[in-house]
Amino acid sequence: MEFIMAIVIGILFMAAVYLILSRSLLRIILGTGLLSHGAHLLLLTMGGLDGTSPPVLAEGVTDYADPLPQALILTAIVISFGVTAFMIVLFFRTYGELKTDNMNLMKGNDEHD
Amino acid sequence: MSLEFVWFIFLPILAAIIVPFLFRAIKNIHTGWFVLIVPVVLFIYYARFVKGILNGEVHISELPWIPSLDISFTAYMDGLSILFSLLITGIGALVVLYSIFYLDKQREKLNNFYVYLLMFMTAMLGIVQSDNTISLYLFWELTSISSFLLIGYWFTRDRSRFGALKSMMITVFGGLMMLGGLVLLSIMGDSYSIRELIANSSSIVGHDYFTLAIVLILLGAFTKSAQFPFYIWLPDAMEAPTPVSAYLHSATMVKAGLYLVARFTPVFATSELWIWLVTGIGLLTLFWGSFFAVKQTDLKAILAFSTVSQLGLIMSLLGASAVAYHVTGEQAAIFKVAAFAAIFHLINHAMFKGSLFMVAGIVDHETGTRDIRKLGGLMSIMPVSFTVAFIGSMSMAGLPPFGGFLSKELFLTSMLSLREFNLFNFDTWGIVFPVIAWIASIFTFVYSFYFVFKTFTGKRKDHELPKKPHEAPLGMLLSPIILAITVVVIFFIPNMVGKAFVNPAVVAMQTGIYTHPGDVGIQVSAWHGWLAPEFLMTLGVIAVGALLFLTMARWQKLYDIQPQYLTLNTLYDSLMIFGETGMNRLSRFYMTGLIRTYFIYMFTFIVTITTGALFIQDAFAVDMNSFSPVNAYGLMTAIILIIAICMVLFAKTRLTAIIALGGVGYSVALFFVIFKAPDLALTQLVIETVSVALFLLAFRYLPSLKSHGETKKIRVGNLLIAAAVGVTMTLIALSAHSQKLIPSISQYYKDTVFTEAAGGNIVNVILVDYRGFDTLFEIAVLGIAAIGVYSMIKLRLSRKEKSDESE
Numbered sequence: 001m002e003f004i005m006a007i008v009i010g011i012l013f014m015a016a017v018y019l020i021l022s023r024s025l026l027r028i029i030l031g032t033g034l035l036s037h038g039a040h041l042l043l044l045t046m047g048g049l050d051g052t053s054p055p056v057l058a059e060g061v062t063d064y065a066d067p068l069p070q071a072l073i074l075t076a077i078v079i080s081f082g083v084t085a086f087m088i089v090l091f092f093r094t095y096g097e098l099k100t101d102n103m104n105l106m107k108g109n110d111e112h113d
Numbered sequence: 114m115s116l117e118f119v120w121f122i123f124l125p126i127l128a129a130i131i132v133p134f135l136f137r138a139i140k141n142i143h144t145g146w147f148v149l150i151v152p153v154v155l156f157i158y159y160a161r162f163v164k165g166i167l168n169g170e171v172h173i174s175e176l177p178w179i180p181s182l183d184i185s186f187t188a189y190m191d192g193l194s195i196l197f198s199l200l201i202t203g204i205g206a207l208v209v210l211y212s213i214f215y216l217d218k219q220r221e222k223l224n225n226f227y228v229y230l231l232m233f234m235t236a237m238l239g240i241v242q243s244d245n246t247i248s249l250y251l252f253w254e255l256t257s258i259s260s261f262l263l264i265g266y267w268f269t270r271d272r273s274r275f276g277a278l279k280s281m282m283i284t285v286f287g288g289l290m291m292l293g294g295l296v297l298l299s300i301m302g303d304s305y306s307i308r309e310l311i312a313n314s315s316s317i318v319g320h321d322y323f324t325l326a327i328v329l330i331l332l333g334a335f336t337k338s339a340q341f342p343f344y345i346w347l348p349d350a351m352e353a354p355t356p357v358s359a360y361l362h363s364a365t366m367v368k369a370g371l372y373l374v375a376r377f378t379p380v381f382a383t384s385e386l387w388i389w390l391v392t393g394i395g396l397l398t399l400f401w402g403s404f405f406a407v408k409q410t411d412l413k414a415i416l417a418f419s420t421v422s423q424l425g426l427i428m429s430l431l432g433a434s435a436v437a438y439h440v441t442g443e444q445a446a447i448f449k450v451a452a453f454a455a456i457f458h459l460i461n462h463a464m465f466k467g468s469l470f471m472v473a474g475i476v477d478h479e480t481g482t483r484d485i486r487k488l489g490g491l492m493s494i495m496p497v498s499f500t501v502a503f504i505g506s507m508s509m510a511g512l513p514p515f516g517g518f519l520s521k522e523l524f525l526t527s528m529l530s531l532r533e534f535n536l537f538n539f540d541t542w543g544i545v546f547p548v549i550a551w552i553a554s555i556f557t558f559v560y561s562f563y564f565v566f567k568t569f570t571g572k573r574k575d576h577e578l579p580k581k582p583h584e585a586p587l588g589m590l591l592s593p594i595i596l597a598i599t600v601v602v603i604f605f606i607p608n609m610v611g612k613a614f615v616n617p618a619v620v621a622m623q624t625g626i627y628t629h630p631g632d633v634g635i636q637v638s639a640w641h642g643w644l645a646p647e648f649l650m651t652l653g654v655i656a657v658g659a660l661l662f663l664t665m666a667r668w669q670k671l672y673d674i675q676p677q678y679l680t681l682n683t684l685y686d687s688l689m690i691f692g693e694t695g696m697n698r699l700s701r702f703y704m705t706g707l708i709r710t711y712f713i714y715m716f717t718f719i720v721t722i723t724t725g726a727l728f729i730q731d732a733f734a735v736d737m738n739s740f741s742p743v744n745a746y747g748l749m750t751a752i753i754l755i756i757a758i759c760m761v762l763f764a765k766t767r768l769t770a771i772i773a774l775g776g777v778g779y780s781v782a783l784f785f786v787i788f789k790a791p792d793l794a795l796t797q798l799v800i801e802t803v804s805v806a807l808f809l810l811a812f813r814y815l816p817s818l819k820s821h822g823e824t825k826k827i828r829v830g831n832l833l834i835a836a837a838v839g840v841t842m843t844l845i846a847l848s849a850h851s852q853k854l855i856p857s858i859s860q861y862y863k864d865t866v867f868t869e870a871a872g873g874n875i876v877n878v879i880l881v882d883y884r885g886f887d888t889l890f891e892i893a894v895l896g897i898a899a900i901g902v903y904s905m906i907k908l909r910l911s912r913k914e915k916s917d918e919s920e
Binding site for chain 2: 001002003004005006007008009010011012013014015016017018019020021022023024026027028030033034037038040041042044045046047048049050051052053054055056057064065066067068070071073074075077078079081082083084085086088089090091092093095096100101102103104106107
């Protein structure tokens with residue numbers, strides 16, 4: 001299963017990078033969303049996918065899934081949500097001020113050179 | 114004499130602290146009079162050392178600075194240091210005296226001038242007395258800085274600023290190179306002390322860094338002493354006030370490089386490269402400087418080129434003096450002359466060049482111009498200045514009965530003797546040395562005559578002068594007169610000067626050959642006999658030189674053949690311009706201002722570094738046995754996820770993209786369910802929902818998805834980079850999973866979650882108990898994001914400012 005997950009993670013990263021390299025600001029934000037999904041799945045996969053029981057104590061169970069990566073991912077999910085929310089609002093404001101979402105036009109002005 | 118004389122190095126810079134107060138408090142006395150006390154006191158103080166050093170004593174005085182790093186201000190007083198210290202303080206006193214009459218106390222900022230000058234004096238004393246290489250470097254750069262300040266003294270003039278910057282760039286470049294050389298030297302000899310380095314020189318010779326250290330240290334010496342091709346800063350430094358030119362750029366600072374070479378001769382003398390570089394560059398500079406001095410029309414520029422050429426002469430003698438280390442027996446006696454000649458000429462040059470600069474300053478001061486084409490016939494108006502200039506010039510030209518004659522004879526002797534040296538190809542090329550020396554002497558003769566006779570004889574051109582010329586006041590003439598008298602006196606008592614000053618210096622510079630100043634048995638004689646080659650060469654110099662001087666008007670046009678774009682100054686200027694525009698163009702080339710470009714740099718770098726490391730270190734591995742069995746639900750979710758990803762990628766409208774992104778998020782949540790992570794699944798579901806809702810909230814205000822003119826080429830490029838990143842991540846994931854080096858620490862959490870933390874949900878206990886700090890700051894992140902979102906929506910500063918402006 002880890003092999004398939006590794007490929008899925010690769011595809012997620014690839015799609016994320018492709019979107020991040022585009023000129024549209026909205027696509028870049030979509031890309032960062034995919035990137036964080038990729039990172040979370042990578043964390044989970046690296047911890048091993050062979051656990052047969054969720055990490056909640058239960059009678060007679062010994063084979064729990066690794067809890068540590070899960071705790072790490074939970075933290076990461078919350079943080080990436082905070083950042084994504086911030087970015088969406090930033091995008092909203094940027095578009096409101098600059099009236100464009102074309103990254104090629106957001107270069108600063110030449111007067112500063 | 115056990116008094117801590119290292120403190121006296123700092124006397125001038127300490128005195129500099131009170132100079133501005135004196136300048137402000139006492140208006141009716143020229144500040145220079147107070148400053149004059151410092152060099153006079155120091156001169157008298159240092160003069161007391163002479164007798165002891167003559168008897169072979171050396172003095173050491175240490176002031177610890179950073180003892181743990183073995184760095185200290187160690188002053189070491191031997192023949193070489195005492196000679197330079199006396200020159201610095203003696204000529205320093207004369208220059209201060211001269212400057213009192215040269216600089217007006219009402220119009221000039223005297224406080225600045227004397228502070229810089231005193232700072233320079235400390236720096237120079239520090240260089241010549243330092244035994245520690247690091248403190249030597251410190252003082253070395255202090256001379257560069259104070260020289261920069263002094264050249265730019267009239268900072269409202271463009272030429273001053275240009276000259277100051279140029280000298281700074283070149284000397285600091287050399288200084289940094291020298292620092293490298295000194296550090297290498299300290300590594301090789303395992304000491305910062307120059308004395309110990311000299312004592313350990315046998316372990317330094319042949320070390321891997323030996324050649325590099327020679328080149329770096331010589332770069333420092335050559336830039337400071339204005340050797341070819343680094344001499345170009347010196348003519349531009351003539352924008353400084355004349356006392357500065359006389360002091361720094363003829364008598365002291367430019368001799369720091371010579372001091373350095375002389376000081377390190379015992380370490381490097383065994384090297385062929387050293388001898389060839391020092392002698393060769395010295396001779397080239399000698400010839401070049403003397404040749405181009407005749408071209409100049411500015412009095413100070415003539416003197417600047419003549420300084421360059423004379424420094425080259427001394428440098429070549431220092432190089433030749435290293436030969437003495439290679440020969441023994443009777444032959445050795447011939448080569449020992451070079452060291453003596455170098456020091457002897459160094460003294461002579463400081464005297465006559467100082468006086469000549471002062472005369473040039475007087476002429477400038479009393480006529481208003483330094484342009485030799487406007488000057489002439491000043492002899493009858495300024496007889497004293499003329500006499501001084503005449504003595505100085507004749508000494509420079511090397512005519513009897515002046516000091517310069519003796520040193521030039523010694524110089525020719527040394528150059529002739531190089532033919533006898535039978536190592537390092539000198540027997541083949543040796544003949545070149547006296548020939549170049551002879552030609553250079555002819556040009557020296559010509560420019561010396563050019564300097565003095567074009568200024569003081571010929572027709573008066575009073576109508577061309579900005580001021581009505583008259584003789585300078587006595588105070589201004591005093592310093593050049595004293596120097597001129599010394600020039601004459603040296604001719605008549607050369608052996609006394611030799612015994613008192615030159616011999617101890619030669620011993621210091623050639624340790625290992627001599628042990629006591631009394632051992633140097635070189636006698637200077639003005640007369641070599643009718644058939645001595647030196648005498649014949651001098652006759653030739655006078656004959657050809659006189660001929661060339663008389664026909665100057667005819668051949669001076671030859672200088673115009675050299676086109677302006679082929680000069681070293683043009684090279685320097687274009688280097689500077691290239692540095693500025695070239696670097697500007699370079700940063701414009703890679704700093705496009707486009708975020709995509711920077712992302713490409715980053716991703717390419719990540720891919721190259723990680724895959725490179727993965728395969729170079731042979732870290733790539735796939736261990737199929739470590740993988741868990743394929744789960745049918747997992748496989749299906751993976752397919753759904755990939756479809757959702759493709760929808761995000763190929764979405765034509767923003768709504769599709771946002772919903773597809775939600776699809777990806779829910780698939781990930783499904784994965785969490787399949788892989789037994791209930792808390793994650795819960796959080797992921799909620800958060801994905803909120804995110805999508807946020808997107809949809811902002812939806813109305815967002816633009817539609819546009820490609821903004823991305824061409825197919827750009828997309829293919831993006832895809833390639835993206836694919837590379839994706840493949841890299843897959844490879845890393847596989848290899849990392851296949852090589853688990855240590856077991857997970859999670860077993861501890863599983864074992865103790867109930868007994869230690871009284872909980873059943875291991876993930877939650879980790880979040881709030883075992884690793885509660887993570888959670889604390891994650892809460893902080895959310896809080897900050899919330900505040901950020903709020904303030905971004907509420908704060909409208911820029912718009913308010915705009916409306917304020919329009920009102």
